[in-house]
Amino acid sequence: MDFDYLIIGNSSGGIGGAEAIRKYDKKGTLAIISDEPVHTYSRALIPYYLKGNITYDKLYYRPSNFYNKNNIQTFLGKKIIKLDVKSRAIILEDGESLNFKELLIASGGVPFVPPIKGLNQNNYFTFTSVDDANKIKDKIESGHIQKAVVLGGGLIGLLAAEALSSFNIEVSVVELAERVLIKVLDNISSKICEEILEENGIRVITGHTISEVINNPDDPDKIDKIILDNNEKLDCDLLIIAIGVRPRLDFLKDTEININRGIVVDNHMQTNIPGIYACGDCAEIYDFILDIKKLTPLWPTAYIGGMIAGFNMAGHNKEFTMGMNMNSMKFFGIPVMSGGLIEKPDDGNYEVLTRYEPENMIYKKIILKDNIVKGIISVNSIDRTGIIIGLMRNNIDVSSFKAHLMSDDFDLIYFPREIRNEIFTGRLL
């Protein structure tokens, strides 16, 4: 079958691409392929779903008539095993081949599972898809799960831990680094998060990892105990491995597509092969704060990257230059945000503003370089954080209103009038 546009991936990046293409080209033939046999849904919502905060239908990212309305053909539950760059085709597991003029690869990531003694295909769970969430749900509903261990103290691990604890399961999080959320928070803010978790009954074990999994002698798919690298033994009825997600690139093996840690793209989100684009968790995105290309596995980054790719695929020149590390998290209701730098680099002219009120669990830190904001962390005082992120994006000198930056009521009123005028007329940001 021939298509003008093919999109690999039915998630944030893929939908971003499809919606952008359809903004300019309503007629060109367009298909989305995914090996997940479900309508487009948000994997970032699976913690809410596992917990029972939302029902299954709320996972859907777009209304049920989305594909129809946008004239999109779908191949769901179909796995791609190969990309043939020369003949411009992708090959499905069932042998079918689909030809394209323009291709967007938004294949996302796969959870990384390290080799651990005693681990087998069936005795642990990962937590990155609705299928994973359903399996964990089934396991919890089917039996007596009293104790669970989560390997990995990053965002996904902690969200899994919080969800499990809502079932009255005793949860331990095991993190090899000296603190949780080490990639997205600084020392103080990650300690606050650890406190929140511990106060809610989750045990946080840092500086350690799992060295062995001991299975039930009668049932190798059932774990009895977890042994840590310090020989501590943890009782365990359910193990979740959440130490990270890696780009899913298996079907690109032996192609000429340039791959570093993820697919290498230019600012148009195009790979080294003309007409083949990539975005989202599988690609390396330009980070304007760090001035490098790097994996930036975030929902908004995937969507916007896909959208930029889609515009270019449909012939509208657009660049993505605003990628950055940013996170909005919530642990037991306490909101936590970070964007850009989390620590002051050793070199250069950096300034750090901090405000810490342990009794209110409030923490705020802003990192500046030559009066330009380069990073923010805010715990439990998150309203209007986007204004600060906007200052970062627009490289705005904050010297005239620096004194207000850290306060809870920081707002546009403190901006110099010229800048505010530009903002209100949409010429900035």
Place this chain on the structure above:
Amino acid sequence: MKRIQINEDVCIGCRLCEVWCIVAHSKSKDIIKAFKQEKPRPIAMIRVQEDIPISFGAQCRHCPEPICVFSCISGALYIDENGIVLHNSKKCVGCWTCILVCPYGAIMRNEDEKTALKCDFCMEQGTPSCVEHCPNEGLTLVEVSENGF
């Protein structure tokens, strides 16, 4: 396409825009009932900012390329046929990603519902209530191009 223009030179900080926003989003649409009887009282989706002598009311700009919509992890935020940025609170999980990315600080938190809240341009009644009731033309409706102001 119409958008709300903020005219800070003439704003006197009377906060009627906030008051009428609350009324417009109340069940009764009646100022006394909305304030005295409705529980929870609706939250104003426009915010008057003040640093004497300057003041102005500011609400969602309904950006032509709304980063909140692009960033929303649940699909609760969307652009309607008229280019207005709307929020479906039934789909919102309160992850606050929109608050992380909105450069105007225009998205609020409904703490009771744990969902986001934003200006809906009073789509049901035509002219936005804040504009209609501003005594000083501190907020006016202006015609803009597809790309904004």
